[in-house]
Amino acid sequence: MKLDLLLYAMSFLTKVFSSYQRRIEVLIWFTVIVAVLLPLNRICAGDFPLQNFAVIEHVNLSGEWRFMRDGADRGIDESWYEAGAKRDDWRAVAVPGIWDNAPGSVGMPVYDGIGWFAVTATVPEDWDENTALVMLGAMHVTDVWIDGNWQGVHRGGYTPFIFDITDNVIPGKTVELTFRIDNTLDNTTVPSRGLGWQNYGGLYREVYLVHLPRVRIAFPAVETVVTPEQNVRLHFTGTLRNLSGEDFSGEVHAELRADDRVITETALETAVAARAAGRIAFEMEVETPRLWSPDDPYLHELVISWRSVGSGHQPAPAKRNMTLRIGLRQIKISGGRFILNNEPLWLQGFGQHEDAPDYGPCLPPEMLRRDLEQMRQFGANAVRAGHYPFHPRFYNYCDELGLLVFTEIPVWQVGARVVNSADAWRQWLEPQLSAMIHTYRNHACIFAWGISNETRGGVDEYFRRATEHVRGIDATRPVTAVIDSTRDLSSDALFDFSARNLHYGWYHSREVYELRTQLERVLEAAEGRPLWVAETGGHARRGNLSGGYGDHSRGSETYLDRLLRFSFQYNAVHSVQVAGVSVWTWSDFSRRNRTEAHGILDGRRDPKLPAYSVRNLFEGDLRAFIIEEQNLCAGGDVWKAGLHLFNPYENSGALLHARWIIRHGEAVLAEERISFSATGVRGEPIGDVEWKVPENAEEGLYEFWIELTDADGNRLHTNSAYFDVGQPSRPGMLAARMTDDRVFAGSVWLEQSGIRIPVYRFPGLLLPLPEGRRQMIFRNSRGQTFETSVEINAGRVTTLDLAFE
Numbered sequence: 001m002k003l004d005l006l007l008y009a010m011s012f013l014t015k016v017f018s019s020y021q022r023r024i025e026v027l028i029w030f031t032v033i034v035a036v037l038l039p040l041n042r043i044c045a046g047d048f049p050l051q052n053f054a055v056i057e058h059v060n061l062s063g064e065w066r067f068m069r070d071g072a073d074r075g076i077d078e079s080w081y082e083a084g085a086k087r088d089d090w091r092a093v094a095v096p097g098i099w100d101n102a103p104g105s106v107g108m109p110v111y112d113g114i115g116w117f118a119v120t121a122t123v124p125e126d127w128d129e130n131t132a133l134v135m136l137g138a139m140h141v142t143d144v145w146i147d148g149n150w151q152g153v154h155r156g157g158y159t160p161f162i163f164d165i166t167d168n169v170i171p172g173k174t175v176e177l178t179f180r181i182d183n184t185l186d187n188t189t190v191p192s193r194g195l196g197w198q199n200y201g202g203l204y205r206e207v208y209l210v211h212l213p214r215v216r217i218a219f220p221a222v223e224t225v226v227t228p229e230q231n232v233r234l235h236f237t238g239t240l241r242n243l244s245g246e247d248f249s250g251e252v253h254a255e256l257r258a259d260d261r262v263i264t265e266t267a268l269e270t271a272v273a274a275r276a277a278g279r280i281a282f283e284m285e286v287e288t289p290r291l292w293s294p295d296d297p298y299l300h301e302l303v304i305s306w307r308s309v310g311s312g313h314q315p316a317p318a319k320r321n322m323t324l325r326i327g328l329r330q331i332k333i334s335g336g337r338f339i340l341n342n343e344p345l346w347l348q349g350f351g352q353h354e355d356a357p358d359y360g361p362c363l364p365p366e367m368l369r370r371d372l373e374q375m376r377q378f379g380a381n382a383v384r385a386g387h388y389p390f391h392p393r394f395y396n397y398c399d400e401l402g403l404l405v406f407t408e409i410p411v412w413q414v415g416a417r418v419v420n421s422a423d424a425w426r427q428w429l430e431p432q433l434s435a436m437i438h439t440y441r442n443h444a445c446i447f448a449w450g451i452s453n454e455t456r457g458g459v460d461e462y463f464r465r466a467t468e469h470v471r472g473i474d475a476t477r478p479v480t481a482v483i484d485s486t487r488d489l490s491s492d493a494l495f496d497f498s499a500r501n502l503h504y505g506w507y508h509s510r511e512v513y514e515l516r517t518q519l520e521r522v523l524e525a526a527e528g529r530p531l532w533v534a535e536t537g538g539h540a541r542r543g544n545l546s547g548g549y550g551d552h553s554r555g556s557e558t559y560l561d562r563l564l565r566f567s568f569q570y571n572a573v574h575s576v577q578v579a580g581v582s583v584w585t586w587s588d589f590s591r592r593n594r595t596e597a598h599g600i601l602d603g604r605r606d607p608k609l610p611a612y613s614v615r616n617l618f619e620g621d622l623r624a625f626i627i628e629e630q631n632l633c634a635g636g637d638v639w640k641a642g643l644h645l646f647n648p649y650e651n652s653g654a655l656l657h658a659r660w661i662i663r664h665g666e667a668v669l670a671e672e673r674i675s676f677s678a679t680g681v682r683g684e685p686i687g688d689v690e691w692k693v694p695e696n697a698e699e700g701l702y703e704f705w706i707e708l709t710d711a712d713g714n715r716l717h718t719n720s721a722y723f724d725v726g727q728p729s730r731p732g733m734l735a736a737r738m739t740d741d742r743v744f745a746g747s748v749w750l751e752q753s754g755i756r757i758p759v760y761r762f763p764g765l766l767l768p769l770p771e772g773r774r775q776m777i778f779r780n781s782r783g784q785t786f787e788t789s790v791e792i793n794a795g796r797v798t799t800l801d802l803a804f805e
Contacts, residue, residue, distance in 0.1 A: 048208070048210070049136070049206075049391075049392040049393050049396065050134070050136075050160060050392050050439065051322075051323070051324055051325060051396075051442065052219075052220055052324075052438065052439060052441075052442065053134075053210065053212065053322070054212060054213055054216040054217055054320060054321070054322040055210055055211070055212065055322075056127075056129065056211040056212065056213060056320070057124070057127070057210075057211045058134075058208045058209065058210045058211065059121065059124065059208065059209040059210075060206060060207075060208055061095070061119060061121055061177075061206075061207045061208060061209060062095055062096060062206050062207070063094070063095065063119075064092050064093070064094065064095075064119075065092075065093055065094075065095045065117050065118065065119040065203070066087050066090035066091065066092060066093070066117070066118045066119065067090055067091050067092075067093040067099070067100050067115060067116065067117050067118075067202075068080070068087070068089070068090040068091070068115065068116045069099070069100075069111065069113065069114070069115050070113070070114040070115060070116055070180075071113050071114070073114055075114065075116050075180060076180070080116055080178070080180075081116075081143075081145040081148055081150070081178045081180065082148045083147040083148040083176050084176075085118075085178075087118060090116075090118065093117075095117065095119070095203045095206075095207065096203060096204050096205050096206055096362050097202060097203065097204065097362060098110060098200050098201060098202050098204055098360045098361075098362065099111050099115050099201050099202040100115075100202075103358075103359045103360075103362035103364065104358050104359060105358060106200075106358055106359055106360040106362065107358075108590065108593040108594070109593040110198060110199065110200055110201060110360075110593060111183075111201060112183060112184055112185075112199065112201070113182070113183070113184060113201075114180065114181070114182045114184070115180075115181050115201065115202055116178065116179065116180050116181075117178070117179040117181065117202070117203055118176065118177065118178045118179070119176075119177050120174050120175065120176050120177070121174065121175055121177060121209060122172070122173070122174045122175075123169045123170065123171050123172065123173060123174075123175065123209060124171065124172070124211070125171050125172035126171065127171045127211045128171060129211060129212060129213050129214045130164060130166045130211070130212040130213070130214055130243060131164075131165055131166050131169050131171075131209060131210070131211060131212070132162050132163065132164050132165060132166075132209075132210045132212055133146070133151070133162065133163045133165050133177070133207070133208070133209060133210075134160065134161075134162045134207070134208040134209075134210050135154070135160060135161050135162075135203070135205070135207050135208075136160045136205035136206050136207070136208075136391065136392060137157065137158055137159070137160065137204055137205035137391070138154070138157065138179065138181050138202070138203050138204070138205070139157030139158075139181065139183045139199070139200055139201045139202065139204065140155065140156065140157035140181075140182065140183050140184075140185065140189065140191075140201075141153065141154070141155050141181070141182040141183075142154045142161075142179055142180070142181050142182075143179065143180040143181075144163055144177070144178070144179055145177070145178040145179075146165050146168040146169065146175055146176070146177060147168060147175055147176050148176075148178075149168050151163040151165060151168070154431075155189075155427055155428055155431060155432075156190075156409075156428065156431060156432040156435065157183070157191075157388070157410075158388035158389045158390075158409075158410060158432070159389055159409075159431075159432055159435035159436055159439065160205075160392065160435065160439055161435065162210075177207075179203065181201065181202055181203065183199060183200070183201030183202070185199060187415075187418065188418055188423075188424065189428065190409070190410060190411055190414060190418070190419075190424060190428035190429060190432065191387075191388070191410035191411070191412055191414075192412070192413070192414050192418065194413070195410065195412050195413075195591075196387070196412055196413070196591060196596075197353050197355065197386075197387070197589055197590070197591050197596075198355060198360065198589065198590035198591055198592070198593070200360045200361055204360065204361050204362050205362075205391055213320040214242070214243045214244040215240070215241070215242050215243070215244060215248050215272070215306065215308070215320065216240075216241055216243075216320065216322075217238045217239065217240055217241075217252075217280070217304060217306070217322055218238065218239045218240075218241050218277075219237075219238055219239050219438055220236070220237075220238040220304070220322065220324060220442060221236065221237045221238060221441060221442070221474070222234065222235070222236055222302065222324060222326050222442050223235040223236075223476045224326075224327075224328050224329060224330055225330055226291065226328075226329065226330040226341045226342055228342060230288060230291065230341070230342070231285070231286060231287050231288060231289070232285075232286040232289050232291075232328045233283060233284070233285060233286075234256065234283065234284040234285075234286060234302075234328070235281070235282075235283050236254065236280075236281065236282050236283075236284075236302070236304070237279065237280070237281045238279075238280050238281075238304075239277050239278070239279060239280070240252070240270060240272050240277065240278050240279075240280050240306070241272075241277045242272040242273065242274060242275065242276055242277065242278075243275065244274060244275075245274050245275070246274050247271065247272070247273050247274050248270075248271065248272045248273075248274075248308050249269075249270075249271040249308060249309050250269070250270065250271075250306060250307050250308035250309045251267055251268070251269055251270070251306065251307055251309070252267065252268050252269075252270055252280055252282075252304065252305070252306045253265070253266075253267045253304070253305050253306070253307075254266050254267070254282060254284070254302065254303070254304045254305075255302075255303050256284060256286065256300055256301070256302055256303075257300060257301040257302075257303060258289070258290065258298075258300050258301075263286065263289070263300075264284050264285065264286055265284075266282050266283075266284055268280065268282055270306075286328065289328050290328070291327075291328050291329055291341050292327025292328055292329040292402075292444045293329060293340060293341060293402065294381035294382075294402035294403065294404060295402065296402070297327065297399065297400060297401060297402030297444070298327070299325045299326065299327055299399060299400065299444070300325075300326055300327070300328060301323055301324070301325055301326075302323070302324040302326050303321055303322075303323050304321060304322050304323075304324070305319045305320065305321035306319060306320055306321070307319035307320075324442050325396075325399065326442060326444060327399060327444025327445075328444075329341055329444055330342075331345075331447045331448075331476075331477060331478070332478075333478055333496055333497060333529070333530060336528045336529060336530055336576075336577055337530060337576070337579065338447075338497070338530055338532075338579045338580070340447075344650060345579070345580075346381075346579070346580055346648035346649075346682070347381065347382040347404060347447075347532060347579055347580025347581070347582070348379065348380060348381060348382060348568075348572075348580055348581055348582075348618055348648075349375065349380035349381060349382035349383050349384070349403070349404075349580075349582055349583070350375055350380055350383055350384070350582060350583050350584075350585060350586040350600075351383070351384040351386045351534070351535055351582050351583070351584040351585045351586070352371070352383055352384070352385065352386065352585055352586040352587065353386060353585065353589040354385075354388075354390050354391065354394075355587075355589040355590055355603075356587075356603060356604075356605075357590075357603045357604055360590070361391075363391075365393060368391070368393060368394060368397065369397050370605075371586065371587070371605070372394075372397050372398060372401050372403060373401065374605075374762060375403065375586060376401050376402065376403065377760075377761065377762060378614065378615045378618050379615070379618030379619050379620075380403065380618060381402065381403065381404055382403060382404040382405070382406070382447070382580060382582065383398065383403050383404070383405055383406075383582075383586075384405075384406045384534060384535075384582050384584075385405055385406065385407045385408070386408070386453070386535075386584075386585070387408055387409075387410050387411075387412045387450075387453045388408070388409065388410040389407055389408075389409070389435075389436050389439070389440065390407070392439070392440075395407075395440055395443045395445060395446070396443075398443070398445035399443055399444050399445045402445075403445055404445055404446075404447045405443070405445045405446045405447065406446075406447065406448050406450055406499075406532075406534070406582075407436065407440065407446055407449065407450065408436075408449070408450025408451065408452070408453060408482070409429070409432040409433055409436055409450070409451065409452075410432075411429070411451065411452035411453065411455065411462075412452075412453045412454060413453070413454045413455065413456060414452070414455060414456070415455075415456045415459075416455075416456065416457065416458035416459045416461075416462075419452070419455065419459050419462040420458075420459060420461045420462050425462075425465065429462070429466065430469060433451065433466060433469055433470060434469075434473065436449070437449065437470060437473045437474050438473065441473070441474050441476075446477065447477065447478075448477055448478045448479065448480060448496075448497070449470050449474070449477055449478075449479045449480075450479075450480060450481065450482055450499070451463065451466040451467065451470065451479065451480070451481050452466070452481045452482065453481075453482045453501075453534075454482065454483065454484045454487075454501065455481065455483070455488075457487065457488060459488075459491075460488075460491055460494065463481055463491055463494045463495075464494060466481075467479050467494055467495065478495075478496035478497055479495060479496055480495040480496060480497050480498070480499045480532075481494075481495060481499065482499040482500070482501060482534045482535075483498075483499070483500055483501070484500070484501040484503075484507070484508070485500065485501065485502065485503070485504075485507075485508040485518065486518055486521050486522060486525075489521065489522070489525035490525070492525050492526050492527065492529060493527065495529070496529070497526075497529045497530040497531070497532060497579065498522065498525070498526035498529050498530070498531045498532070499531075499532045499534045500522050500531060500532075500533060500534060501533075501534055501535035501536075501584070502515060502518070502519070502522070502533050502535070502536050502567065502571070503535060503536060503537065503538065503584075504518060504536075504567065505538060505559075505562075505563040505566075505567070506537065506538035506539070506554070506563065510552060512562060512563050512566050512567070513566070513630075515566070515567060515570055515571075516570070519570070519571065519574060519575075519578075523575055523577055523578075526577065528577070529577075530577060530578075530579035531575075531577055531578050531579060532578075532579045532580050532581075532582070533567075533571050533578065533580065533581040533582060534582050534584075535582060535584035536563075536564065536567040536568065536571070536581060536582070536583060536584060537560070537563070537564060537567075537583055537584040537585065537598055538554065538559065538560050538563050538564075538598070539554070539555055539560070539596070539597045539598055540555060540556060540557045540559065540560035540597055540608055540609075540610070541555060541597045542557070542588075542597075542602040542606060542608045543557075543797070544556045544557055545557055545558060545609075545730070545731070545732065545733055545794075545795045545796065545797070546730070546795060547559055547728065547730065548701065548724055548728045548729040548730050548731055548768075549561075549562050549631045549632075549701065549722040549723055549724055549728075549729075549731075549768070550631045550632030550633075550723060550724030550727070550728040550729065551632070551724075551728035553728075555597075557608050557609035557610065557733070558609060558731065558768055560600075560608065560609070560610050561609045561610040561613050561768070562631060562722070564583060564600070564610045564613060564614060565610075565613050565617070565721070566627070566628070567581070568581050568583070568614070568617050569617065569625040569626065569627055569644075569646075570627055572625065572646055572682075572683060573625050573627065573644040573646055573682070573683030574683065575683075576681075576682050576683070583600065583614055584598055585598045585599045585600075586599055586600065586601060587599035587600075587601040587602065587603055587605055588601070588602045588603040589603065590603075600614055601763075607762070607763035607764075607766060608766075609733055609766050609768065611763045611766065612760070612763055612764070612765060612766035612767070615760055615762075615763060616718070616719065616758065616760075617719070619717065619758070620716055620717045621647075621648070621649050621651065621716075622645060622646070622647055622651070622654070622656065622678065622708060622716050622717060623645070623646040623647075623648075623708070623716075623717040623719065624643065624644075624645065624646075624658055624686075624706045624707070624708040624717050624718075624719045625643070625644045625645075625646045625683070625719065626641050626642075626643060626644075626704065626706065626719055626720070626721045627641060627642040627643075627644065628640070628641040628704075628721045628723065629641065630723070631722070631723045631724065632723065632724050632725075632727075632728065633693045633723060633724070633725050634693070634725070634726065635693055635694060635695045635696060635697045635725070635726070636692070636693060636694075636695045637692075637693050638690050638691065638692050638693070639662075639689070639690075639691045639693060639702075639704075639723055640688070640689065640690050640691075641688070641689045641704065641721060642685060642687075642688055642689075643658070643660070643674075643685070643686050643687045643688065643689065643706065644683050644684060644685055644686060645676070645678060645681075645683075645684045645686050645708075646682070646683055647678055647680070647681065647682050647683070647684065648682060650680045650681070650682055651678055651680065652677075652678050652679055652680030653677065653678060654677065654678045654710065654711070655675070655676075655677050655710070655711040656675070656676055656677065656678060656708060656709070656710060656711070656716070657673065657674070657675050657708075657709045657710075657711070657713075658673070658674050658675075658676075658686065658687075658706055658707065658708050658709070659671065659672070659673045659674075659706070659707050659709075659754070659755070660672055660674075660689065660704065660705065660706040660707075661704070661705050661706075661753055661754075661755060662691055662702060662703070662704050663702070663703045663704075663705065663752070663753055664697075664698065664700065664701075664702050664703070664725075664770075665700075665770060665772065666774075666775065668753050669691075669702075670691050672687075672689075674686060674687050689704070693725055697725050697726070698725070698726075699724075699725055699726030699727060699729070700724070700725060700726070700729050700770050701722060701723075701724055701729045701731050701768065701769070701770040702722070702723050702724070702725055703720060703721075703722055704720060704721040704722070704723070705718065705719075705720050705752070705753075705755045705757075706718070706719050706720075706755075707755050707756060715749075715756050715758075718755060718756060718757050718758060720757075722768060729770065729794075730771075730794045730795050731768040731769055731770055731771070731792075731794065732768070732769055732770075732771060732792040732793045732794055732795060732796050732797070732798060733766060733767065733768055733769070733792075733796075733797045733798070734765065734766070734767045734769050734774075734790060734792065734797075734798050734800060735764060735765070735766055735797050735798065735799045735800065736750070736759060736764055736765040736766075736767075736776075736778070736799075736800040736801075736802055737764035737765075737799070737800070737801060737802065738759065738761070738764065738801075738802050739801045739802065739803050740803070740804070747780065747781045748778065748779070748780045748781075748802065749778070749779055749780075750765060750767075750776060750777070750778050751777045751778070751779055752777075756779075759778070759802070769792045770792065771792055771793060771794040772791075772792060773789055773790070773791050773792070774789065774790055774791075774792055775787075775789050776788050776789065776790060776800070778802055778804075780804055782804075784804040784805065785804075786802055786803065786804050788800070
């Protein structure tokens with residue numbers, strides 16, 4: 001909380017006070033805040049966001065730094081890195097930030113070039129072991145100096161990195177840190193020029209001074225194997241480094257904790273010579289533990305400590321320890337399926353960029369967590385961190401919330417000449433792959449590693465090298481490359497599963513229904529491997545209701561709604577080989593200094609029409625899915641749709657009922673009731689609809705609704721499809737929302753012709769409706785009713801606040 005106040009105080013005050021005189025007051029207030037909070041940034045190791053370090057203590061260096069742009073690249077020639085260099089003309093800026101823009105005031109365009117950062121810091125006097133400098137992220141090439149002494153260079157804008165600076169600092173003394181950062185991209189960098197998201201720059205994540213033990217565990221790796229009896233075998237490996245001048249002989253002790261209770265423990269004796277390292281390994285057996293899953297994201301603590309043996313009457317030195325928050329779970333592929341804890345796994349969720357208006361990738365913790373919590377409320381169990389590793393806080397939150405994560409390095413549409421080259425491998429590719437895996441491998445949330453996205457053909461050499469490298473570090477997770485559409489189908493043989501971006505109706509075809517023919521090609525090429533649809537979606541500016549469901553009004557909310565409805569449902573029920581679908585994206589993001597409207601939410605997280613559809617399609621253990629044949633009919637045509645029971649948990653035995661209707665305006669034109677039992681098939685067909693459109697049918701928008709209930713009449717799922725008759729229509733949109741969250745102690749629904757249409761806490765209820773006046777009856781589980789009529793206007797949003805008495 002102290003850190004958050006420090007980071008965002010200046011941007012908040014700057015927004016409040018705009019005049020020159022007021023800005024002077026802002027600087028005074030900001031100086032006061034820094035003076036008060038910076039001494040508090042020396043925090044215990046438990047607040048450090050990376051869990052793969054044995055940290056004694058750390059100092060967060062976030063706050064005011066000095067900054068200078070270097071567009072002419074003269075800083076090195078003029079020795080800007082030297083200790084005591086004159087920096088009177090350098091600006092005071094906030095770190096983290098985007099260059100000289102504090103979080104909350106990040107605007108466009110973003111500077112491309114070189115910038116220098118400098119700050120002085122005092123190493124605590126009692127730091128008598130090793131001191132390191134840890135950067136969580138800097139874009140993209142970073143050179144570091146300590147008191148004018150060059151420490152090294154790091155390439156890669158999204159992975160944390162560390163420099164041991166023990167020999168360059170004195171405890172109790174002040175040091176001068178200087179960073180030169182270059183965010184320039186070209187055809188030889190990774191990511192490369194023209195990347196598909198905004199190229200930000202600077203010190204956009206936190207920087208720490210860290211106190212580390214001289215004897216410590218490095219590269220900790222936890223593997224859990226879940227037996228058929230749901231017991232767990234826990235395997236741990238790591239490297240015990242002895243950076244002291246004396247031999248280490250002692251004991252390593254490990255205990256697994258659940259709710260502050262030790263449930264199992266083990267110990268081993270070990271010895272490591274001075275200035276050397278040795279491997280340690282142990283196993284634990286855990287009987288009937290509480291397993292981690294999206295439904296129950298329970299985290300255990302693995303506490304590992306080590307103590308050297310004392311001699312004679314001398315006491316042993318104080319023990320050191322590290323704590324890993326781990327989930328006891330196993331992800332594997334078997335029988336062409338993803339398997340979590342010996343049960344088939346269906347993945348549904350979103351791709352997302354680390355981006356928000358005014359903040360860029362410097363998302364406040366509460367904003368980041370709110371995104372993830374709302375994804376979970378939508379029914380998502382997976383998120384793709386596209387196309388680069390996110391802030392460490394992201395993975396901590398996903399562990400806690402039960403969101404499975406696919407994470408990858410930013411090899412985005414890079415050509416064969418670069419990724420197959422030895423130079424790119426040495427400077428860019430191997431370091432980012434290794435850092436990503438070593439940094440995040442112990443997070444329960446990560447279900448697979450990604451080595452690239454949409455490479456441009458002829459890169460099998462890189463695929464083989466990268467896949468072998470990843471498996472050599474972590475063989476406990478599947479690895480793949482995400483490939484677009486039907487490109488490089490033969491490459492799937494190199495990976496554990498197939499991951500494809502299927503943007504039919506947007507990038508890969510004009511027609512949404514082209515997915516029907518192309519999905520078969522992709523599945524055949526996967527040769528029995530699971531297929532994960534890593535992206536599906538299109539663009540829509542929020543508020544653009546320029547089209548309908550029977551046209552190709554690309555860019556409208558209705559077109560994106562149509563695309564996502566068909567793509568998600570068709571992929572989900574077509575084949576059990578499809579392991580999941582990721583909607584691209586959760587929210588709009590920036591690219592090339594403008595908005596990329598890919599989200600079901602806009603950048604400020606306000607919902608578009610497809611947000612409701614996705615929320616509804618993600619809902620429930622049993623769902624009624626609709627696969628329509630077409631969205632535009634003439635009088636005399638037959639509108640056709642296949643009905644399916646989507647059963648992601650593959651439950652069987654339940655007796656179910658479904659009622660469907662076709663509606664135009666207030667009139668019900670056709671209806672049917674069907675009964676059936678769930679057989680345990682994930683995408684089971686339950687019926688077909690063939691409705692002949694009357695020759696003299698009125699033109700406009702027609703609605704198909706289906707409600708699924710159990711044997712007692714309890715609603716399980718409601719779904720809809722829309723089609724136009726005669727010619728494409730231009731519907732309006734109803735946006736109904738609750739004025740009192742307390743109503744959601746139960747449930748709320750709109751009742752139309754006996755069909756119950758759910759209203760969600762977020763995004764409420766968003767429905768396309770034909771122009772005209774519409775009678776509305778809303779009910780809730782408390783027995784209350786809210787009746788009203790609303791006027792729907794073509795191409796416009798009608799907002800309705802629901803206020804039950």
